[in-house]
Amino acid sequence: MTAPPPPPADAVDDGLTDEEFHNALQAFVGRQIGPAMDAPDEVNVPMIRHWCEAMGDTNPVYLNAEAAAASTHGELVAPPAMLQAWVMAGINGPSRDTDGPYEQLTNLLATRGFTSVVATNCEQTYDRYLRPGDRLSMVTTITDVSAQKDTALGTGHFITTQQDYVDANGQRVGSMVFRIIRFRPRGTTARRPAPATTRDTNWWFEALAAGEVRVQRCSDCGLLRHPPGPMCPACHSLNFDSVPIEGTGSVHSFVVVHHPQVPGFEYPLPVVLVDVDVAGEVVRPVRMVMNTADTEPDAVVVGAPVRIEVRAAGGQHLAFAIVTDTAGGAS
Numbered sequence: 001m002t003a004p005p006p007p008p009a010d011a012v013d014d015g016l017t018d019e020e021f022h023n024a025l026q027a028f029v030g031r032q033i034g035p036a037m038d039a040p041d042e043v044n045v046p047m048i049r050h051w052c053e054a055m056g057d058t059n060p061v062y063l064n065a066e067a068a069a070a071s072t073h074g075e076l077v078a079p080p081a082m083l084q085a086w087v088m089a090g091i092n093g094p095s096r097d098t099d100g101p102y103e104q105l106t107n108l109l110a111t112r113g114f115t116s117v118v119a120t121n122c123e124q125t126y127d128r129y130l131r132p133g134d135r136l137s138m139v140t141t142i143t144d145v146s147a148q149k150d151t152a153l154g155t156g157h158f159i160t161t162q163q164d165y166v167d168a169n170g171q172r173v174g175s176m177v178f179r180i181i182r183f184r185p186r187g188t189t190a191r192r193p194a195p196a197t198t199r200d201t202n203w204w205f206e207a208l209a210a211g212e213v214r215v216q217r218c219s220d221c222g223l224l225r226h227p228p229g230p231m232c233p234a235c236h237s238l239n240f241d242s243v244p245i246e247g248t249g250s251v252h253s254f255v256v257v258h259h260p261q262v263p264g265f266e267y268p269l270p271v272v273l274v275d276v277d278v279a280g281e282v283v284r285p286v287r288m289v290m291n292t293a294d295t296e297p298d299a300v301v302v303g304a305p306v307r308i309e310v311r312a313a314g315g316q317h318l319a320f321a322i323v324t325d326t327a328g329g330a331s
């Protein structure tokens with residue numbers, strides 16, 4: 001038998017032996033999580049229609065009353081895969097008891113550093129078709145807590161729950177087995193998150209990847225604009241090209257982020273809005289948001305001159321502002 005890896009420093013010491021910990025986990029098996037959850041609405045045609053639209057399901061037995069009447073169902077039925085949707089509480093719906101069995105189980109696992117979670121399995125079973133007017137309720141039971149497992153994600157425990165859905169007569173109409181793993185994450189260096197890109201901004205990031213910071217220029221009226229967008233705000237032209245920046249600028253404004261701290265960044269994190277120098281007549285200032293590099297946070301002041309460089313950062317290339325004259329700063 002191999003010894004489990006030591007818990008991370010931030011884990012709480014639960015004071016349990018491994019066997020006691022295992023037994024404490026197993027004590028949750030068979031327990032129901034809170035009271036039955038009642039569906040906020042009965043099974044209804046509008047929700048079926050919206051769901052089918054979202055899923056691209058055009059089966060007429062869900063959507064066309066005449067076709068459904070002529071089918072083996074005799075009337076409209078709900079797509080079986082909507083089972084879970086009927087009982088979802090919604091964003092502002094009732095929340096579970098914060099000290100319920102599931103929360104207690106989660107807290108117990110956290111004492112040994114099993115704090116990360118990934119869903120691994122979901123299997124639904126349908127006992128009968130649901131029809132408009134059915135009103136469901138659902139109970140969730142913890143059906144299994146695995147022994148400690150080593151996985152590619154890290155070491156942890158699989159937790160299986162079963163949701164049983166019943167109709168107004170208490171007859172089961174379907175069920176869902178849902179499995180997650182609560183695991184201790186492997187030590188990894190977080191990567192800087194990639195910027196969100198769109199078809200309108202891809203060209204700008206592609207230029208960055210090639211080492212160039214460029215500014216979008218209207219092909220018709222010549223207006224320079226940033227961030228990139230599909231239409232010139234001055235003449236509404238959709239035609240554009242771009243010009244390179246000069247490589248210098250000045251701090252127009254800035255914030256220094258302390259919290260919340262996103263993995264992949266160093267804090268305190270200056271985020272600067274740079275007035276970017278571009279050649280030729282500039283009708284309106286060209287401003288870009290950047291992080292700083294090689295710059296003490298104290299050196300970032302409004303008006304500070306910066307050099308702009310493209311640098312590799314977390315598997316991508318981004319523009320950084322380097323304050324070149326720190327006379328105005330505290331450093």
Ligand SMILES: [Zn+2]
Nearest residue numbers: 218221232235
């Ligand atoms: Zn224009």
